[in-house]
Amino acid sequence: MDVYYDYIIAGAGCAGRSLGVHLLPLLEQRNQRLLIIDSSFEHLVNKTWCFWEKETGIFDHLVHCRWDHVNVIHQGQKLTMDIRPYRYKMIRSMDFYDYTSFLFDASPQVHYFTGHVTSLTSDGQLATVIADGKPFYTTCLFNSIPGTIMQQPKKFNYLLQHFKGWTISTTEALFDPLQATLMDFSVAQEDGTAFIYLLPTSETTALVEYTEFSTQRLSDSEYERRLIAYITGRLGISEFAILEEESGAIPMTDHPFSAGNKNIINIGTTGGATKASSGYTFSFIQSQSLKIAAALRDDKLPTDTLQPGRFGFYDAILLDVLSSNKTIGADIFFRLFKCSPPERVLRFLDNKSSLLDEGRIFLRLPKTVFTKSLINKIRRSFIH
Ligand SMILES: Cc1cc2nc3c(=O)[nH]c(=O)nc-3n(C[C@H](O)[C@H](O)[C@H](O)COP(=O)(O)OP(=O)(O)OC[C@H]3O[C@@H](n4cnc5c(N)ncnc54)[C@H](O)[C@@H]3O)c2cc1C
Structure with missing residues (x-):
């Protein structure tokens, strides 16, 4: 296997794949080569990525569901909002992985390496990635591999947006697929801001997710207890089947993220694409990818692609x-x-x-x- 590539992307998750897709026209035009490295290219963890946009994005054909109306519920009051010209959209990570893999497989410019990355360094000219003990070199390295930050709790706040959700199905038509509930606060708030996120994908199926902004995740059984209490108590659904589940914890912090080092450019959550106060990341990853592709087209090194100011x-x-x-x-x-x-x-x-x-x-x-x-x-x- 070759060791030098024009670009290397370390981490083939949402950010790595989004950037890869945005780079494809440039790679083809300039006959440049991209290497994507990940410890696994299999789609192991199911995620539903939601975001709002006015435009038709480049992944619009992957949108599984979209809503013009969203609800926020608190203390018995329900706000139903027509968000047009925006639309709230859901993309399932499995569709995104399949589509991006299809594009990469079809491009002679894109190469893969499956291996665990242990080191990313740069001397300013050449950046080096070590994966499974093998070195790979490039002049432009994009990194989305999660790092660790040395927390400074006296200076910054660190919360987690942690959640567990089930896609459930019912035999009767119980959901309104035209309205997504972004936040239903009718759950206990004593451990931190907590809400149910309810995304009906048809009259008989919906993603129901318990979400909390606090410092610690709950046990699996505790998330499940809260989900069941909401589904049976608040929604009044006694019989349902669980089709899929998702869970996770998204960092919410004002601790500055490193934009990278020399010609190593951090992207995705590692590069600060997660909005600290909401956890939304998908749209910021897309803007970051667009900016990087535009800078490279202008022969510039894309630094500081996300400046929240x-x-x-x-x-x-x-x-x-x-x-x-x-x-x-x-x-x-x-x-x-x-x-x-x-x-x-x-x-x-x-x-x-x-x-x-x-x-x-x-x-x-x-x-x-x-x-x-x-x-x-x-x-x-x-x-x-
Ligand atoms: C369940 C879930 C649901 C979410 N829903 C939303 C949503 O609705 N809307 C939204 O805006 N955001 C959402 N997010 C937040 C965010 O969009 C995702 O976390 C997104 O996947 C972040 O993209 P990323 O590329 O930064 O990280 P990832 O997608 O996690 O990609 C990182 C990649 O690096 C690889 N990797 C890690 N370590 C190594 C190593 N040492 N060597 C090689 N490879 C390595 C991993 O295998 C992975 O492929 C959600 C997050 C989760 C967990």
């Missing part, structure tokens, strides 16, 4: 509010959607709002807790 600061404040007041999250998220048009809120959550949008949103949020967290954030920024 003032949005990173807002995320840090909200994260501080959620970390210091376990029970307040439900109220804040509900108010966020209740007091502003959904289009403005979604634009804001996408880091694409204007200062005027943001001013209008902030005016309607509880001032005391946010001011406390703002002061806290400023105070913590002086800690070394």
Whole structure:
């Protein structure tokens, strides 16, 4: 096997594959070679990736379900919002893996190596990846392999968005497939912001997911107990079959992510593509991939592809509010959607709002807790 490639992507998950697809036209045009390395190319973990967009994205044909209306439920009040021109979309990771593998297999420019990456280094000219003891070289290395961060809890907040969900089916038509429930806060809030995420994919099937923003995952049996309580108690469904399940924990932190080192460019969650206050990542991965492909087309090294700027600061404040007041999250998220048009809120959550949008949103949020967290954030920024 060759050891030098024009580009190497370490980690063939959502970010590695998204970037690979965005690079295909360039590879073909310039007859360049890309090596993708992962410890396994099998689709082992089932994930449903949801996001909102106005446009028709390059993975639109993979969208399994889409909704124009979304709900947020709190203290007996249900907000049903028409989010058009946005649409809330779901892509199943298995479809995404199949499609991207199909494209890569069809391209003579794309090569694979299955191996465990143990080292990524660069001397500024050449970047080296060691996988299963073998070295591979490139001048442009993209890394999505999760690293470890040395936590600084006095300076930053660290929460997990942890969840477990079941795709269930019922014999009777019990769901409205035209409405997705983003957050139903009618579950206990004492350990942190907690909600049920309910995505009906037909009148008889839905993904029902228990989600919590806190520091520790629950045991499997505890997630299941909470899911059953919601399905039987709140939804009143006594008979259902579990078709699929998914679980995970997404880091929510204002700890800065490293953009990389010299010609090693971090991408995906490792490169800071996860929005700290919401855990949404898929859309940010797509913007990052677009920016990288555009920079390479212009013969530039794509550095700092995700610059959250003032949005990173807002995320840090909200994260501080959620970390210091376990029970307040439900109220804040509900108010966020209740007091502003959904289009403005979604634009804001996408880091694409204007200062005027943001001013209008902030005016309607509880001032005391946010001011406390703002002061806290400023105070913590002086800690070394
Ligand atoms: C169950 C689940 C549901 C989610 N749902 C949503 C959602 O609805 N919307 C949203 O926006 N975000 C969602 N996310 C968050 C985010 O979109 C995903 O985590 C996404 O997969 C992140 O992409 P990534 O490429 O950064 O990481 P990954 O997809 O995890 O890819 C990392 C890759 O690196 C490989 N790897 C790791 N270590 C090594 C090593 N040492 N050597 C070689 N290879 C290695 C892994 O095998 C993997 O293929 C979800 C996350 C989970 C876990």
